[in-house]
Amino acid sequence: MNDIEGVLRRTFRAHLDSIDIPRSLPPHVGVRARRGKAMMVAAAALGAATIVSAAVVVIPSLGRSGPELPIGGGRPTPPTIAPKENGRIAYSLSGNGVELHSMEPDGSDDELIPTPPGSAWIPAWSPDGKRLAVTVFPLNEGDRTIWVMNADGSDAQRVAAAENVSGASWSPDGTTLAYAASSGDSTAIHLVDAAGGNDRIIHGEAAEGTFAIFSASYSPDGTEILFDRGTDSGFDIFVMNVDGTNTRQLTSTGTDYDPSWSPDGTQIVFTREESVEDGPTAVSSDIFVMDADGDNVRRLTDDGVETTNLDPEWAPDGTAIAYVAGVTGGPGGLVVVNEDGSDPTTLVEDGVLGISWQPRPVDED
Amino acid sequence: MTRIGPTRSRDVSHSEMADKLGALYARQGAAATRLAYALTGDIHVAHDITQEAFVRVGRRLFGLSEVEHENAYLHRTVVNLCRGRARRMKTERTALQKMGSVRAARPPDIAEQDAMWQALQRLSVRQRAALYLRYYQDMSEAQAAETLGCSVSAIKSLVNRGLTRLRIQLEGANDE
Numbered sequence: 001m002n003d004i005e006g007v008l009r010r011t012f013r014a015h016l017d018s019i020d021i022p023r024s025l026p027p028h029v030g031v032r033a034r035r036g037k038a039m040m041v042a043a044a045a046l047g048a049a050t051i052v053s054a055a056v057v058v059i060p061s062l063g064r065s066g067p068e069l070p071i072g073g074g075r076p077t078p079p080t081i082a083p084k085e086n087g088r089i090a091y092s093l094s095g096n097g098v099e100l101h102s103m104e105p106d107g108s109d110d111e112l113i114p115t116p117p118g119s120a121w122i123p124a125w126s127p128d129g130k131r132l133a134v135t136v137f138p139l140n141e142g143d144r145t146i147w148v149m150n151a152d153g154s155d156a157q158r159v160a161a162a163e164n165v166s167g168a169s170w171s172p173d174g175t176t177l178a179y180a181a182s183s184g185d186s187t188a189i190h191l192v193d194a195a196g197g198n199d200r201i202i203h204g205e206a207a208e209g210t211f212a213i214f215s216a217s218y219s220p221d222g223t224e225i226l227f228d229r230g231t232d233s234g235f236d237i238f239v240m241n242v243d244g245t246n247t248r249q250l251t252s253t254g255t256d257y258d259p260s261w262s263p264d265g266t267q268i269v270f271t272r273e274e275s276v277e278d279g280p281t282a283v284s285s286d287i288f289v290m291d292a293d294g295d296n297v298r299r300l301t302d303d304g305v306e307t308t309n310l311d312p313e314w315a316p317d318g319t320a321i322a323y324v325a326g327v328t329g330g331p332g333g334l335v336v337v338n339e340d341g342s343d344p345t346t347l348v349e350d351g352v353l354g355i356s357w358q359p360r361p362v363d364e365d
Numbered sequence: 366m367t368r369i370g371p372t373r374s375r376d377v378s379h380s381e382m383a384d385k386l387g388a389l390y391a392r393q394g395a396a397a398t399r400l401a402y403a404l405t406g407d408i409h410v411a412h413d414i415t416q417e418a419f420v421r422v423g424r425r426l427f428g429l430s431e432v433e434h435e436n437a438y439l440h441r442t443v444v445n446l447c448r449g450r451a452r453r454m455k456t457e458r459t460a461l462q463k464m465g466s467v468r469a470a471r472p473p474d475i476a477e478q479d480a481m482w483q484a485l486q487r488l489s490v491r492q493r494a495a496l497y498l499r500y501y502q503d504m505s506e507a508q509a510a511e512t513l514g515c516s517v518s519a520i521k522s523l524v525n526r527g528l529t530r531l532r533i534q535l536e537g538a539n540d541e
Contacts, residue, residue, distance in 0.1 A: 033423025
């Protein structure tokens with residue numbers, strides 16, 4: 001095509017000049033903007049996080065007009081956390097709907113785990129390896145839900161529901177789940193009892209410059225929550241205290257998400273998007289690792305322009321990392337690599353959406 | 366429940382907010398909607414994203430000092446809302462494709478501009494935004510950089526890569 005720029009201009013004009021533009025904004029826009037501004041004004045006056053109700057936390061403005069967020073640093077040395085033995089890998093598989101499976105770390109003994117009706121999208125093993133929290137998408141209309149069940153799928157109890165929910169993350173004592181949820185135009189990080197009840201927001205989207213929150217992950221020592229959210233520049237990784245205070249930004253590339261703690265809490269594995277010049281997709285993504293304070297970022301995978309490696313999860317003993325190796329950001333294979341990125345092994349060829357690695361129950365034979 | 370103390374900073378009345386937002390919408394509403402449509406390809410989503418962008422800009426309207434900064438912040442907000450939506454949607458969309466939903470095939474006699482429009486939708490949101498600002502809004506590289514909050518060299522790179530990818534897609538389609 002010789003005159004691609006000319007065709008581009010004409011294409012934009014043809015498609016954009018005559019689209020329907022509403023004459024004015026609907027009234028709710030001004031109402032919501034004013035309400036959001038009032039919350040920010042109040043938070044700035046307070047200068048610290050304040051519980052304003054049983055459910056909402058107001059945090060200081062995080063935009064350019066407010067105080068700069070500290071980048072990394074300042075994280076106290078975590079207590080020594082003993083590694084656990086690697087148990088079964090739970091994973092969601094698309095094909096016949098989305099089903100939950102589990103298998104041994106070498107890929108053997110694959111079993112189907114029954115789940116509530118719907119697409120069993122994102123699993124999360126409890127710290128003792130005896131229960132699963134599963135995020136389920138409905139087959140038709142309705143809220144997305146989080147369920148807690150035994151490892152064999154029995155005794156499933158619904159603990160959370162919203163228009164959209166992330167995967168759940170267990171507190172190290174197994175009593176609480178953290179998750180991100182969105183309803184309407186707002187997203188927030190919630191804590192809820194693993195037995196159900198006492199659902200509360202610890203980090204809301206009132207913070208200036210926040211566009212959406214996509215995940216929430218308990219640190220192995222239970223003192224912090226790791227999460228990724230949209231920012232003015234894209235997506236980045238943050239960490240805060242478990243009460244919603246002391247939010248720190250760990251990355252600032254605008255292309256980082258899906259963070260997950262190492263079992264000892266000293267490192268974070270995550271997905272980083274990279275724009276590519278050629279190839280079937282506009283972006284590729286690979287797995288990276290950094291120290292828990294955001295320093296020492298290093299690449300773990302480098303699979304070229306045709307792949308989108310996503311959703312990394314650390315093995316409970318800290319020696320390996322599992323991730324979804326896909327194309328165009330969709331389902332893909334389940335690959336396990338050593339913690340230095342060496343020796344990749346494909347355990348499931350295709351169709352994998354979510355992964356969780358079980359800490360082997362201590363009383364298991 | 367802990368009460369919030371009295372605020373010391375200036376609050377905004379409903380009429381002040383409505384007037385300020387209305388004036389900004391009159392100046393930039395069409396441009397924001399067109400940008401959102403260029404980045405999403407869905408007019409209904411574009412309207413939703415435009416409204417959400419104005420909500421967020423409204424929260425900052427009394428702190429942004431110049432009209433130009435308002436416009437840049439609005440455009441950048443639209444781009445990032447589109448990126449957030451694309452990220453939330455992509456896993457579900459490809460998973461649904463895996464579960465057997467049929468993807469509509471492109472008819473062989475598709476017009477050149479329709480082919481270009483479809484090729485645009487396969488670019489990253491930032492590449493599409495850069496091309497939109499340069500080839501529809503006719504912004505300079507410096508203006509486009511300010512709008513997207515990046516460097517001029519980043520704009521050059523986004524435009525060059527976007528054009529290259531379009532060329533590859535369209536030439537590949539012509540070869541079929």
